[in-house]
Amino acid sequence: MRVILCGSRDQEPQAEQMSTLAQEFYHFNLFLQVVNNLRILDSEAVEDVLEIFKSLLKRAIGPRTPTLDYISNKTEVLFILLKGYENHEVALKSGLLLRECIRYEPLAKIILKPPQFYDFFTYLEMPTHEIVSDVFSTFKDLLTRHKALCSCFLEENYQQFFSRYKGLMDSSNGFIKKQSVKLLGELLLNRHNFVMMTRYINNPENLKLVMNLLRDKDDEVQFEAFHVFKIFVANPNKAQAIFDVLEKDKNKLLDLINQFHTHRTEDEQFNDEKNYLIAQIQEL
Amino acid sequence: MVDVNMLDKVQKINPEQCLPVGVTSNTIISGSQPCPLFLEPDEFRCQFDFFYEEEGDGLFIHRVNSEDIIYSPRPRKAKLIGKYLMGECLGEGSYGKVKEVLDSETLCRRAVKILKQKRLKRIPNGEQNVQREIEILRRLRHPNVIQLVDVIHNEEKQKMYLVMEYCVGGLQEMLDTAPDKKFPEWQAHGYMCQLLDGLEYLHGQGTIHKDIKPSNLLLTTGGVLKISDFGVAERLDYFAKDDTCRTSQGSPAFQPPEIANGVESFSGYKVDVWSSGVTLFNITTGKFPFKGDNIYRLFENIGKGVFTVPRNVPSPLANLIQGMLQMDPNERFGVQEVKRHPWIKRKPPMVGREVPLPPLPDSSDELRSMTVIPYLDAMYNPMESDEDDERSEAGEEEQSEVNNYGNLSSFPVIDENEPLDVNQPNVQSSHLEVERPVFGLGDDLDRNRKSSRLRRLSPASCKQQ
Numbered sequence: 181m182r183v184i185l186c187g188s189r190d191q192e193p194q195a196e197q198m199s200t201l202a203q204e205f206y207h208f209n210l211f212l213q214v215v216n217n218l219r220i221l222d223s224e225a226v227e228d229v230l231e232i233f234k235s236l237l238k239r240a241i242g243p244r245t246p247t248l249d250y251i252s253n254k255t256e257v258l259f260i261l262l263k264g265y266e267n268h269e270v271a272l273k274s275g276l277l278l279r280e281c282i283r284y285e286p287l288a289k290i291i292l293k294p295p296q297f298y299d300f301f302t303y304l305e306m307p308t309h310e311i312v313s314d315v316f317s318t319f320k321d322l323l324t325r326h327k328a329l330c331s332c333f334l335e336e337n338y339q340q341f342f343s344r345y346k347g348l349m350d351s352s353n354g355f356i357k358k359q360s361v362k363l364l365g366e367l368l369l370n371r372h373n374f375v376m377m378t379r380y381i382n383n384p385e386n387l388k389l390v391m392n393l394l395r396d397k398d399d400e401v402q403f404e405a406f407h408v409f410k411i412f413v414a415n416p417n418k419a420q421a422i423f424d425v426l427e428k429d430k431n432k433l434l435d436l437i438n439q440f441h442t443h444r445t446e447d448e449q450f451n452d453e454k455n456y457l458i459a460q461i462q463e464l
Numbered sequence: 465m466v467d468v469n470m471l472d473k474v475q476k477i478n479p480e481q482c483l484p485v486g487v488t489s490n491t492i493i494s495g496s497q498p499c500p501l502f503l504e505p506d507e508f509r510c511q512f513d514f515f516y517e518e519e520g521d522g523l524f525i526h527r528v529n530s531e532d533i534i535y536s537p538r539p540r541k542a543k544l545i546g547k548y549l550m551g552e553c554l555g556e557g558s559y560g561k562v563k564e565v566l567d568s569e570t571l572c573r574r575a576v577k578i579l580k581q582k583r584l585k586r587i588p589n590g591e592q593n594v595q596r597e598i599e600i601l602r603r604l605r606h607p608n609v610i611q612l613v614d615v616i617h618n619e620e621k622q623k624m625y626l627v628m629e630y631c632v633g634g635l636q637e638m639l640d641t642a643p644d645k646k647f648p649e650w651q652a653h654g655y656m657c658q659l660l661d662g663l664e665y666l667h668g669q670g671t672i673h674k675d676i677k678p679s680n681l682l683l684t685t686g687g688v689l690k691i692s693d694f695g696v697a698e699r700l701d702y703f704a705k706d707d708t709c710r711t712s713q714g715s716p717a718f719q720p721p722e723i724a725n726g727v728e729s730f731s732g733y734k735v736d737v738w739s740s741g742v743t744l745f746n747i748t749t750g751k752f753p754f755k756g757d758n759i760y761r762l763f764e765n766i767g768k769g770v771f772t773v774p775r776n777v778p779s780p781l782a783n784l785i786q787g788m789l790q791m792d793p794n795e796r797f798g799v800q801e802v803k804r805h806p807w808i809k810r811k812p813p814m815v816g817r818e819v820p821l822p823p824l825p826d827s828s829d830e831l832r833s834m835t836v837i838p839y840l841d842a843m844y845n846p847m848e849s850d851e852d853d854e855r856s857e858a859g860e861e862e863q864s865e866v867n868n869y870g871n872l873s874s875f876p877v878i879d880e881n882e883p884l885d886v887n888q889p890n891v892q893s894s895h896l897e898v899e900r901p902v903f904g905l906g907d908d909l910d911r912n913r914k915s916s917r918l919r920r921l922s923p924a925s926c927k928q929q
Contacts, residue, residue: 209592243810327668328800364858369669 202236206250209234211257211386215277218270226273233280248286255290259280265315275314277403282318285326286375291433292322293461294340301344304356312356320363327372334367334376342380354398361393361404368411378386381412382419403441410453427464434461481621531859543626544568546616548576549843552835554824559584559594564630566836573630573834574613582624589713598626598686600671608662610682610692631682631690632832633821635747639678641822647749648816649781655681656744657808664799666691670700672707672732675714676739677722678747683821698732707732716759717741717752721791724766735795737802741788748781750772753789780807 205259215427216361221229229239258281264274272310281295282288302320302407303315334341348360368377390412393405412422426433428432437458444450543550560578567574601612614627634780635655635816639645643911647655659681666673669918673680680693696713709732712723720738722730744755757763769791773782788798802808823830824900 231840243806369702370668372668374705411702414702458655 188360191358195216198235199425202239202246205236206246209254212254215260215264215274217258218273218277218299221269221273223273226276229294230280230421231274233277235395237280237284243389245284245286248284251281252286252290258287259296260289262291262299265299265306265311268308268311271308271311272314275311275318279318279321279407283325285329288322288326289329290302292329294337296338297322298340299346304348304351304376305353309355312353314363316356316359323363323367324370326337327370331372331376332376333374338376338379342386349393354401357396358398358404359406365411366407370437376379377411384419384421384424384425386413387422387425390427391433394440401442406440410457413457426461430461434458437461479924504799517652530844542839545576546614547876548574548614548625548627549836549839550576551839552824559587559590565627565833566834566840567627573611573836575628575630577624577626577628579624581624586611593713594624595697596699597697600694600697600699602668603668603880604671606662606665608658608663608691609691610690629690630690631692632683633681633824634679634687634692636820638677638678638821639747639750642750643817644750647747647819648814648897649748649778649812650814650816651818652747653808653812654687654742655689655747656740659691659740659743660799660808662691663740664803665737667733667799670702670704672698672700673734673736674712674739675707675718676696676736677715677718677743681743688742688870700732700800703880709735715761717754719763719766720793721767721769722762722793731793733798734796737788737799738793740802741785743783744781744788745773748785749777780805 206412211233218226218229228348237245239245239247244247258278261274261278261281264278266269278291282291298320300315304312304319306312323334330439345360347362349364350357351357351360367373368380390405390408394402394409396405412418413426415422418426440454441450492637500790509825524589545565547568548565549568554562554564554575556562557577560580560583562575564729565574565576566572578704579594581591584594587593598612599608605611611629612626613629614625616625616627617623618625626637639647646652659676663673663676671694674691675696679926680691682692683691683692698711700707700708700709708729710729712719712735714723714735718739720730720735723735741916745751752772754762754765756765769789771789772787775787784797784802784805787797787805788802819830820830824832
């Protein structure tokens with residue numbers, strides 16, 4: 181099989197052979213065979229597979245994208261790749277191919293759906309750092325690449341998504357904790373997710389969570405949390421509950437922010453924001 | 465035969481000086497007589513049998529075959545602004561010149577927009593617009609959005625330098641030289657896709673450009689489109705519920721009906737979609753959907769929203785243009801809809817010859833290679849004759865800015881036989897990372913800014929809304 185794959189690489193530019201090859205791929209569902217056998221492929225062969233996947237996925241005849249259509253109908257390819265994360269032997273290889281697939285909206289749509297999407301949360305708890313960071317980059321790609329798709333997903337699955345997401349921000353894995361707080365900030369600050377954002381920042385539970393993160397023992401987590409916290413405070417239409425939480429701890433918060441990361445003197449914007457927050461909280 | 469181009473060049477001759485500056489020692493004029501260096505104008509006239517016409521202001525026209533004239537390259541003086549070595553002028557806007565520069569630390573090719581405070585004050589909202597542009601640009605980072613690399617203030621000279629990513633040229637220049645003032649469909653398609661990616665990002669950041677048009681779409685050496693000129697852009701308040709805007713200062717021909725009709729508030733995103741639609745119409749047909757002898761007529765026509773797509777436009781494209789130029793903003797496509805449109809999704813076959821970037825005016829270099837090289841050379845081999853320098857630089861405003869030869873030691877030695885490969889602008893300068901937006905995204909946590917001899921981004925200029 182590897183011979184077919186490697187051989188096909190040289191002939192890629194020829195349209196005719198390309199289309200024959202693609203037909204063969206569809207006909208025998210070679211995608212499935214490849215992803216099922218990732219384990220026996222060495223890293224060089226996986227590189228080849230990736231190249232072949234790339235060119236096949238890109239394939240377009242007029243408005244039609246045959247490979248995307250094909251995989252959309254035979255979704256097990258994607259699911260096998262996703263499940264690949266469970267097996268440390270193929271996890272990174274699967275991740276590579278999966279990320280290539282989700283660059284295309286129709287394929288991302290298949291993964292970005294309950295319940296399969298929630299598998300990510302399970303994978304993010306795995307012990308191997310390399311795999312977890314690979315999972316996270318796929319996870320982040322899914323949530324940020326296709327704006328309209330993501331904002332739909334987040335709106336529809338708000339409850340369940342954030343109840344799982346909370347777990348990430350409380351993860352014992354420092355990397356995941358920091359990255360997930362950072363990603364949260366990004367998601368909230370993208371205007372495509374406006375509805376989700378308004379909902380999120382009006383829930384006092386979320387505010388409490390973020391306030392706790394401001395006092396996290398990790399400096400960088402604190403800093404990322406600051407950039408989420410500022411959204412709560414700057415919101416001109418705070419819900420009463422948010423108002424209450426902020427007011428109750430007003431003095432404590434002021435102390436905290438006054439002392440917050442005083443070493444970042446170089447960062448003008450950060451300091452501007454800090455002063456802005458202090459002024460806002462004082463006015464409460 | 466009067467060489468019209470000459471007019472331009474001849475005008476540059478300083479009439480006060482007795483020296484026909486255009487005719488320096490290196491200039492060869494038809495005929496093989498030894499050419500005297502300096503002549504009184506009269507002598508000059510008889511010796512060379514020129515056709516001339518003298519006007520009140522001393523303007524005269526020579527009749528010379530253009531190929532017989534070789535102009536001596538202007539003697540150059542290397543000049544550093546901060547760490548940037550100045551090159552030739554790339555263009556001129558209402559605010560000032562744009563010049564090519566070379567970052568002497570990273571060897572990145574950059575462009576710098578030179579803003580003179582004096583000039584800014586004369587333009588309505590000039591200073592405000594520039595401040596806002598800086599504010600907005602600092603927070604953006606996307607492959608299809610021009611990146612602001614550095615801002616340098618020189619209070620003494622009352623100048624401001626905006627150092628940006630280098631772009632070789634813009635769509636407008638290309639259109640100007642194209643046979644029918646338009647691109648083949650496939651070329652337009654490539655630009656359109658990139659424009660949409662950039663717009664999607666900008667809108668995601670709550671930024672409305674408000675002045676999308678071919679002259680604001682630039683290209684890098686790698687052919688990547690960059691949305692530029694955020695002079696009239698607007699940043700939505702982060703908590704604004706929707707994209708309602710109230711002001712617009714964009715270019716008239718690209719304004720949507722709601723603005724032409726003077727509606728008080730309107731959807732900002734849809735303004736960008738409309739002007740992208742006019743842009744698409746323009747780059748694929750070479751025409752404009754709406755015309756008018758003056759701005760009132762133009763706005764009257766836009767306000768009616770009636771236009772026709774030329775018959776030879778293929779139907780998917782015509783359909784897309786119709787969708788983007790819907791008079792009612794609510795019925796007009798959104799960026800997402802445009803992105804999903806069949807014309808965008810489908811890649812047109814590469815039929816028709818690619819419209820290339822023309823050489824810069826005053827130059828014949830089709831490749832637009834780096835103009836900093838002669839200055840680099842001048843840096844290493846300073847002119848022997850000071851007199852020469854003075855004469856040619858007399859008219860140069862930028863003269864004697866910072867002639868910092870002392871910095872030479874920090875410069876990497878360059879082998880003349882091995883020209884720098886600076887045509888790849890992909891090397892990122894790291895010293896001004898995108899600031900984390902107050903209410904926007906920033907990818908980089910690294911926000912250590914290096915200090916410079918000149919003051920960068922004064923705190924006053926970084927205040928948030």
